[in-house]
Amino acid sequence: MNYEFLKKLIISAETKIVMLIMDGLGGLPIEPGGKTELEAAHTPNLDALAARSALGFSSPAGPGIAVGSGPGHLAIFGFDPIEHEIGRGALEALGVGIDLGPDDIAARGNFCKVDENGVLVDRRAGRLSTPEAIKLARMLNTIQIDGVQIHVEPVKEHRFAFVIRGKELGAALQDTDPLKDGVAPKAAAALDKPSEKTADLVNRYIEKARQLLVDEEQANMILLRGFDRLPVLPQYGDLFKLRAASIAVNGMYKGVSRLVGMQVLPVEGLKIEDEFTTLGQYWDQFDFFYIHIKQTDTHGEDGDFYRKVQVIEHVDTQIPRILALKPDVILVTGDHSSPAILKSHSWHPVPALLYGKYVREDNIAEFGERACARGSLGIMPAKDFLPLLLANAGRIAKYGA
Amino acid sequence: MNYEFLKKLIISAETKIVMLIMDGLGGLPIEPGGKTELEAAHTPNLDALAARSALGFSSPAGPGIAVGSGPGHLAIFGFDPIEHEIGRGALEALGVGIDLGPDDIAARGNFCKVDENGVLVDRRAGRLSTPEAIKLARMLNTIQIDGVQIHVEPVKEHRFAFVIRGKELGAALQDTDPLKDGVAPKAAAALDKPSEKTADLVNRYIEKARQLLVDEEQANMILLRGFDRLPVLPQYGDLFKLRAASIAVNGMYKGVSRLVGMQVLPVEGLKIEDEFTTLGQYWDQFDFFYIHIKQTDTHGEDGDFYRKVQVIEHVDTQIPRILALKPDVILVTGDHSSPAILKSHSWHPVPALLYGKYVREDNIAEFGERACARGSLGIMPAKDFLPLLLANAGRIAKYGA
Numbered sequence: 195m196n197y198e199f200l201k202k203l204i205i206s207a208e209t210k211i212v213m214l215i216m217d218g219l220g221g222l223p224i225e226p227g228g229k230t231e232l233e234a235a236h237t238p239n240l241d242a243l244a245a246r247s248a249l250g251f252s253s254p255a256g257p258g259i260a261v262g263s264g265p266g267h268l269a270i271f272g273f274d275p276i277e278h279e280i281g282r283g284a285l286e287a288l289g290v291g292i293d294l295g296p297d298d299i300a301a302r303g304n305f306c307k308v309d310e311n312g313v314l315v316d317r318r319a320g321r322l323s324t325p326e327a328i329k330l331a332r333m334l335n336t337i338q339i340d341g342v343q344i345h346v347e348p349v350k351e352h353r354f355a356f357v358i359r360g361k362e363l364g365a366a367l368q369d370t371d372p373l374k375d376g377v378a379p380k381a382a383a384a385l386d387k388p389s390e391k392t393a394d395l396v397n398r399y400i401e402k403a404r405q406l407l408v409d410e411e412q413a414n415m416i417l418l419r420g421f422d423r424l425p426v427l428p429q430y431g432d433l434f435k436l437r438a439a440s441i442a443v444n445g446m447y448k449g450v451s452r453l454v455g456m457q458v459l460p461v462e463g464l465k466i467e468d469e470f471t472t473l474g475q476y477w478d479q480f481d482f483f484y485i486h487i488k489q490t491d492t493h494g495e496d497g498d499f500y501r502k503v504q505v506i507e508h509v510d511t512q513i514p515r516i517l518a519l520k521p522d523v524i525l526v527t528g529d530h531s532s533p534a535i536l537k538s539h540s541w542h543p544v545p546a547l548l549y550g551k552y553v554r555e556d557n558i559a560e561f562g563e564r565a566c567a568r569g570s571l572g573i574m575p576a577k578d579f580l581p582l583l584l585a586n587a588g589r590i591a592k593y594g595a
Numbered sequence: 596m597n598y599e600f601l602k603k604l605i606i607s608a609e610t611k612i613v614m615l616i617m618d619g620l621g622g623l624p625i626e627p628g629g630k631t632e633l634e635a636a637h638t639p640n641l642d643a644l645a646a647r648s649a650l651g652f653s654s655p656a657g658p659g660i661a662v663g664s665g666p667g668h669l670a671i672f673g674f675d676p677i678e679h680e681i682g683r684g685a686l687e688a689l690g691v692g693i694d695l696g697p698d699d700i701a702a703r704g705n706f707c708k709v710d711e712n713g714v715l716v717d718r719r720a721g722r723l724s725t726p727e728a729i730k731l732a733r734m735l736n737t738i739q740i741d742g743v744q745i746h747v748e749p750v751k752e753h754r755f756a757f758v759i760r761g762k763e764l765g766a767a768l769q770d771t772d773p774l775k776d777g778v779a780p781k782a783a784a785a786l787d788k789p790s791e792k793t794a795d796l797v798n799r800y801i802e803k804a805r806q807l808l809v810d811e812e813q814a815n816m817i818l819l820r821g822f823d824r825l826p827v828l829p830q831y832g833d834l835f836k837l838r839a840a841s842i843a844v845n846g847m848y849k850g851v852s853r854l855v856g857m858q859v860l861p862v863e864g865l866k867i868e869d870e871f872t873t874l875g876q877y878w879d880q881f882d883f884f885y886i887h888i889k890q891t892d893t894h895g896e897d898g899d900f901y902r903k904v905q906v907i908e909h910v911d912t913q914i915p916r917i918l919a920l921k922p923d924v925i926l927v928t929g930d931h932s933s934p935a936i937l938k939s940h941s942w943h944p945v946p947a948l949l950y951g952k953y954v955r956e957d958n959i960a961e962f963g964e965r966a967c968a969r970g971s972l973g974i975m976p977a978k979d980f981l982p983l984l985l986a987n988a989g990r991i992a993k994y995g996a
Contacts, residue, residue, distance in 0.1 A: 199677055203660070246627060552623060552934075554631075554943060554964055570968035574658065581659030585942040592940050593656060594663035594676070595683045 197428050200581060200590070206435050209522040209587040211482045212473070215270060216509060217263065217447075218491030218532025220251075220544040220563065224499055231490075231499055231534060232545055233562035235506040239513035240526065244547055245559035250571020251543030252527045252579060260541040263491075266529030267450045271484075272580030273427060280450065281422025287355040288452055289445025290347045294357065294424050299365045299392065301421045303346060303354040305330055305413035306379075312415075314375045318352045319413035327352060330413060337402045344399050349445065356418055358396065364389030367396065369419035379417055392421075429455030430482065434584060439476055441469045442486035451484055466505070470512045477519050494532030495539075502534055523550040523586045525579055526561070543573045550586040598829050601982060601991070605836050610923040610988040612837075612883045613874075616671060617910060618664065618848075619892030619933025621652075621945040621964065625900055632891075632900055632935060633946055634963035636907040640914035641927065645948055646960035651972020652944030653928045653980060661942040664892075667930030668851045672885075673981030674828060681851065682823025688756040689850025691748045695758065695825050700766045700793065702822045704747060704755040706731055706814035707780075713816075715776045719753045720814035728753060731814060738803045745800050750846070757819055759797065765790030768797065770820035780818055793822075830856030831883065835985060840877055842870045843887035852885055867906070871913045878920050882988075895933030896940075903935055924951040924987045926980055927962070944974045951987035 221231035254261045254269045255276060264285050265275030287300035294300060305327060307316040322330075327348045334346045342360030349355055366385035372378075382400070384393040400416060407414045430438040432455070440451030440458050448458045457480070461472045469485055476483075487509055493502035516524065527546035530539050545566040556569045574582075584590050622632035655662045655670040656677060665686050666676035688701035695701060706728060708717040723731075728749045735747045743761030750756055767786035773779075783801070785794040801817060808815045831839040833856070841852030841859050849859045858881070862873045870886055877884075888910055894903035917925065928947035931940050946967040957970050975983075985991050 196677065552937065552941070552943075554623060554968075555627060556968060557628065557965070568969070570652075570965075570974075572973045578658040581657070582942070583659075585659035585661065590659055590661065590942065592661045592663055594666040594680065595686065 197433060201433055203591045203593055204433070204435050204584070205589055205591045207588040209481065209589065210477075210519075211523045211583050211587050212516055212521045212525070213270070213482070213484045213583070214487070214516070214524065214526045215267070215484065216487045216490040216506065216526070216528050218494040218530060218539065219506075219528025220531025220533070220540070220542045221494065221502065222533035222535050222540075222542070224535055230563045231494070231502045232506055233564065235503045235510065237506060237510040237561060239510045240547070240561040241559050243513060243517070243524070243526070243549055244561040244565065245557060246555055247547045247549040248553045248571050249556050249558055249561070249566045249569025250546050250548075251566055251573045252546040252576040253543045253573050254530050254576045256575070258541050260539045261530050262539065263446055263529060264450055266576075267447065268427075269576035270527065270529055270579060271451075271454050272577050273454070274577055278425050278427060280425055280453070281420055283356070283420035283422045284424045285446050285449050286349060286353075286420075287347070287357050288424070288449025290349055290355050291448070292345070292347055292355060292357055295359065296424060296426060297361075297363070298357050298359045299363060299421055299423055301356040301418040303356040304371060304417040305352045305354070306415050306417050307413060308379070308415045312378045314372065314377060314379065317371065317373075317375055317417060321351045322412045324348060324350055326412065327354065330407065330410065333406050334403055334416070337399060337406065339395055339399055339402075342395055352413065358392065360395070362388070363392040363395075365392065365421055365423045367393055367421040369421075370400065371417035371419040379415065382418065382421075424453065427454050431455050434589070436482045437480045438482040438484070439480040440484045440486070441472050442484075443469065444486070444488050447486040447488070456484060466508050467512060470515045474515065474519065490528070491532045494534050495537055497534050497537040499534035522588075523583050524548075525583055527579070544576075546571060546574070546579070548579075548582065548586070552586055598834060602834055604992045604994055605834070605985070606990055606992045607836050608989040610882070610990065611878070611920075612924045612984050612988050613917055613922045613926070614671070614883070614885045614984070615888070615910075615917070615925065615927045616668075616885065617888045617891040617907065617927070617929050619895040619931060619940065620907075620929025621932025621934070621941070621943045622895065622903070623934035623936050623941075623943070625936055631964045632895070632903045633907055634965065635900075636904045636911065638907060638911040638962060640911045641948070641962040642960050644914060644918070644925070644927070644950055645962040645966065646958060647956055648948045648950040649954045649972050650957050650959055650962070650967045650970025651947050652967055652974045653947040653977040654944045654974050655931050655977045657976070659942050661940045662931050663940065664847055664930055665851055667977070668848065669828075670977035671928065671930055671980060672852075672855050673978050674855070675978055679826050679828060681826055681854070682821055684757070684821040684823045685825045686847055686850050687750060687754075688748070688758050689825070689853055690846025691750055691756050692846070692849070693746070693748055693756060693758055696760065697825060697827055698762075698764070699758050699760045700764060700822055700824055702757040702819040704757040705772060705818040706753045706755070707816050707818050708814055709780070709816045713779045715773065715778060715780065718772065718774070718776055718818060722752045723813045725749060725751055727813065728755065731808065731811065734807050735804055735817070738800060738807065740796055740800055740803075743796055753814065759793065761796070763789070764793040764796075766793065766822055766824045768794055768822040770822075771801065772818035772820040780816065783819065783822075825854065828855050832856050835990070837883045838881045839883040839885070840881040841885045841887070842873050843885075843889075844870065845887070845889050848887040848889070857885060867909050868913060871916045875916065875920065891929070892933045895935050896938055898935050898938040900935035923989075924984050925949075926984055928980070945977075947972060947975070947980070949980075949983065949987070953987055
């Protein structure tokens with residue numbers, strides 16, 4: 195998207211847009227000629243919606259590129275995922291609600307176990323319990339380092355987010371995590387001149403952490419990896435005049451939506467229907483809603499074809515709750531494909547359904563990969579969907595005379 | 596289009612290309628599940644041609660962007676419409692046949708009415724009659740300003756084109772038209788240093804115009820807006836070795852075709868069939884013919900679904916006259932969509948039909964939005980059609996060995 199160009203054309207409207215993202219939605223058949231997960235799922239509501247929609251595919255980062263959740267989401271949010279790279283450290287910090295500033299440096303942390311010689315015996319400290327990690331994090335947060343603020347925030351089990359805030363700090367640091375047991379953690383070496391000060395501060399912090407944790411049974415050391423800063427992205431409010439909200443249960447998706455200026459809404463409960471309850475509760479307060487469903491991807495990555503099918507069927511039962519709110523425009527797609535037979539994210543374009551009063555209907559009464567291949571949208575770069583959503587919502591003025 | 600790349604591959608051939616543009620061709624159904632204007636039209640000739648053609652869509656400026664006629668035409672003429680922006684002033688001047696040079700500055704003018712305090716009471720001077728405007732324009736063209744030539748040319752009713760020709764003049768001027776009544780016209784303020792001289796000349800001109808028109812009853816002042824120069828575009832003759840001609844009734848389309856080096860052919864009469872008569876008359880003298888049909892857009896913008904359908908049916912009756920000339924390649928599409936239900940230009944891709952001896956036929960015997968959605972061309976950027984026309988006309992050599 196050419197932001198400067200698009201921004202000049204944005205107009206306000208009293209319209210509402212829903213973007214429903216089933217993580218890893220796209221799939222593959224188990225056997226040649228068989229059905230994909232989405233095709234196998236019994237989805238009467240999505241099929242009925244498809245009949246009144248335009249179908250096609252969303253391509254997150256171009257042919258052959260399988261993306262992670264970060265770039266996959268930036269793309270469907272309208273940004274070039276290759277141009278705007280988000281580091282994993284920054285995403286993790288955003289995910290746990292740390293109000294990361296543009297100068298802050300973030301990393302992903304692990305509590306780990308080392309032996310008396312400082313050699314790693316368990317990179318994940320036996321996946322120690324979250325309450326235990328919270329206790330250790332509280333200990334780490336008593337550490338003082340002159341001239342900077344360093345904060346850790348527990349994520350889940352052995353994982354935590356690490357943030358260092360200070361002046362004139364470079365972010366080009368090597369991971370301390372060697373990614374295998376049987377060796378000692380590495381020092382946080384600077385990869386450029388401006389990061390030497392940061393490396394020194396981080397290494398002093400790690401040494402103090404080691405001393406603090408030395409008597410702990412399960413986790414007596416920390417590992418850091420993925421040092422980076424937040425990319426600076428245009429904000430939905432400023433760029434699109436959208437009051438945008440995000441509905442997600444998992445931290446990373448909250449994080450990436452916050453990055454583009456969405457307000458993260460609270461979800462009471464962890465069930466899929468709880469997210470749609472939030473949608474209804476906040477309907478009047480926002481113009482744009484992003485809803486994230488995690489479990490499609492989880493089961494895809496686990497290689498569990500049938501549980502992925504069940505999640506899609508479960509989401510299908512919630513579609514009438516969206517329609518009851520009478521949104522002007524709906525996009526249903528995923529951030530990438532996660533075919534169960536691959537047990538991983540894949541490069542396959544993701545089925546996409548675009549509904550709206552001014553959408554040219556394809557009259558194809560089915561939502562699935564083969565149905566989408568017959569749709570009029572073709573294979574569209576994921577980042578191009580957002581201008582299309584805005585246009586269908588009456589939010590883009592004519593260009594030129 | 597990468598001109599430098601393409602230009603090196605261009606070869607001559609004894610072939611002829613027809614580009615038939617029905618302005619605002621693309622449409623939408625009146626009711627969900629219904630037919631679009633093009634689908635509703637009875638078009639036996641276009642349907643028969645479609646059966647021997649490749650179908651798809653032309654996307655003028657990318658997903659979600661509704662374009663005006665200027666950018667829509669630049670795109671289908673092969674140029675990036677965002678990179679090459681044409682101002683309204685320059686288009687208006689071209690439209691009335693002013694031979695605008697690269698240094699000339701053009702603006703759109705209005706005859707208007709001000710009260711005794713110089714406050715606008717009618718920005719359009721009651722849409723004064725064209726003969727009256729011609730009389731006033733003749734008066735204005737007696738004004739002398741040292742060192743520059745200033746010319747106005749009536750367009751229609753209260754509108755005129757304004758051109759200033761001189762040396763070392765900037766074109767960054769603020770509109771004098773405040774776009775509302777009840778306030779005084781603004782001065783032509785310079786928006787940069789090189790335009791200060793221009794602003795001074797224009798303001799002196801406006802003062803002389805005010806004095807000249809002071810006793811006129813209906814229109815006693817002028818307003819100017821949209822000051823700009825012509826963008827410099829590659830010329831069809833030089834770039835593509837094409838002797839290109841344009842057949843259009845309305846000024847703007849003559850103007851934009853002249854901008855890329857087409858010769859504007861005279862059309863005797865204002866009826867659709869008159870344009871096809873011109874095509875036959877000049878057939879031997881050119882390689883490339885652009886034919887513009889205005890009324891599809893007019894009725895689309897008026898919200899008149901059935902009259903738009905009728906115009907399409909009328910154009911369909913003329914298709915045999917094109918075929919009788921045995922062109923090598925034919926493109927039928929529009930510069931943008933103008934669905935009657937939207938009463939405006941829209942962002943929807945425009946149905947496109949590509950006919951030629953070496954075109955892969957889709958064997959879809961229908962020209963309409965859903966038929967084009969099944970076509971092999973997919974959704975193509977409008978600017979990519981021209982290389983395809985040239986290739987099908989045997990006018991592009993192989994790249995590389």
